[in-house]
Amino acid sequence: MSFTLDARVDARDVDLAITVQRGETVAVLGPNGAGKSTLLGLAAGLLRADSGSATLDGATLFDAATFVPPHSRGVSLLAQDALLFPHLSVLENVAFGPRSAGVRAAAARSMARDWLGEVDALEFASRRPAELSGGQAQRIAVARALAAGPKLLLLDEPLAALDISVAPAVRRMLRRVLADRTALIVTHDILDAYTLADRVIVVDGGRVVEEGPTRSVLERPRTAFTAGLASLSVLTGERTATGLWTAGGDIAAPSDLPVGTAVAAAIRPAAVSVSLEEPREVNRLRGTVRDLEPRGDVIRVRSDLLSADVAPAVVADLDLALGTPVWFAFGAADVQVYAR
Known part of the structure; x- marks a missing residue:
């Protein structure tokens, strides 16, 4: 089973068709305005397509007759900024997803502790977001996204807002937690693609212009943008x-x-x-x-x-x-x- 999307947004002249296999991490590269954010918006349910469809593990997310709302899709979106709830502790932030799905408070907190351990952030469980550094907050955001048990994880430039001294450690953490997880990651950083992605999709002008195994695409580019990105x-x-x-x-x-x-x-x-x-x-x-x-x-x-x-x-x-x-x-x- 996999995630498939073939959709068009007329106002943005975006017409994209992609597939992400179960357990595969796919990096989406492209210049500003190419359609990368539109792709994430369609997948997350934050944007409606004018035509087309998307499925996740065999279930229809949208088509001409169906539109599943964002909270019912089994999709988690991790943005550039952590966007943690400022009034909740780190533990309660991570427990929010399971609690929203009906898990009892004690069980949700136990799940949250497990995920905080996965991202090496258990020591911050009692802190509030204002007490965290940028790298710490992004780790918590990853744990919160994963604690919701998504079938598909969307990451929008997850390292872009981090200091250059912090990004490598968070990148290593992401590589570990994304293993065997179905994920779509938008990035401008070629190191993210090499480190995190099994496959790369290059988007330009609202269309997919290159795709394939990461090293194959980046070491044998067919477009000027990809060549420049790969130096x-x-x-x-x-x-x-x-x-x-x-x-x-x-x-x-x-x-x-x-x-x-x-x-x-x-x-x-x-x-x-x-x-x-x-x-x-x-x-x-x-x-x-x-x-x-x-x-x-x-x-x-x-x-x-x-x-x-x-x-x-x-x-x-x-x-x-x-x-x-x-x-x-x-x-x-x-x-x-x-x-x-």
Whole structure:
């Protein structure tokens, strides 16, 4: 059994079809305004579709004749902000779901303690939300969502509001509690996708444009957005006897694909060098600097075709600026070729 949704929202020009298998965590990636929040709203029952349907474990959530209200769907939504009830203790916050389902107070509190233990937050049981840090509050929010016993867990950027020093611990906690649980997680962070998701769906312009196993999608992207998210440059073209032909020129690269196949080539910016003079490498492409972005201890030099991560000293020595014509070079072994 699984969660399936195939629905359209006319006002937002969103037309999405997805499936999440039981026990599978699927990450939904996409630029702002792509339709990710619309997807969660449809699944949670916070938004009505103009057409289409959704089912969860064989039960219809909505179609032309049916609309199950949010509280009756067996779906829990975990938002960016913890949204804990400020007047309740942590224990009572987590017990709220079972109590709402008719579980007696003592049993609900026992369940709440179990879930607080699962998220390493039992020590906070007697505190009020105002006494918690951001990371602690998000752990409690996870426990509260799971204590309701959802068949489907929806997570909307669960780590976005957390300090960078806190996020890794919460991410490890999520990885543990999401194991074998049916979940849909919207995120902009590629590390969330790699760490938490069995499969990835990429949404753009209100449509699913890529989907598949996490590593397959992120290491062999087919759209510019996914390539940028995965920190890859992707060139498209046609397979030749020695590599591939692209709009930027011929690229030498190993591949066993038949000559004439429509292909894409993924190149990591760290494998690309930048120079003002034409280099000797077999793979060299001409470009114009369109952007210089500091990224930790390197500067990402972008052109219309390629990106390169170089040391700040290189940028200074070459006197790079927007509009500077440069050469990009990389080895044949640094190119991953795959069919489009």
